[in-house]
Amino acid sequence: MWTWLPFQVVGVADPKPFAREKLREQHQIAESNTFEDWRIVAEREKFADAVIIATPDRLHKDPAVAFARRGYHVLLEKPMAVTAADCSEIVSACAQSAVMLAVCHVLRYDPAVRKIKELIGCGAIGDVVHIQHLEPVGFYHFAHSFVRGNWRNEEESSFSLLAKSCHDLDLIHHWAGGRR
Helix, strand or coil, X not given: CCCCCCCCCCXXXXXXXXXXXXXXXXXXXXXXXXXXXXXXXXXXXXXXXXEEECCXXXXXXXXXXXXHHCCCEEEECCCCCCCHHHHHHHHHHHHHHCCCEEECCHHHHCHHHHHHHHHHHCCCCCCCCCCCCCCCCCHHHHHHHHHCCCCCXXXXXXXXXXXXXXXXXXXXXXXXXXXX
């Protein structure tokens, strides 16, 4: 099913048995590398090159720091963390351990977004001096995710601007080329 992946998934940690078992079966992961808590993985001898951290938003920092200190490259689900202090700690741990850190801002790889970047980059539309961007979060998506869903409570997750619009902020930064 996942034969197109340019890497091999060798372990999974998930507190939900159904999700954990589904990933184990899909990627043919050995039982010995299947865990219900990421902390158990972090205590083991290193057995992979990288980790993908897809915990709830407020729980990104601890596994990211722990795995970076163990020498794993870190791919973080967005947002990176919910506080500036947590982001700084993650970056510091990765820098001190000389491991790669990436955050999953996947929209910059969308064909339309790539085309916009190409047009800006080659000067086809002149110098960009202003970007006006709209994030049309439909009522159905907002109600499903931010009223009843995983992001309904800021104490458990992150606020909707960070959870949803971090993609948009990344796109603006991407298109502007890092200029301030």
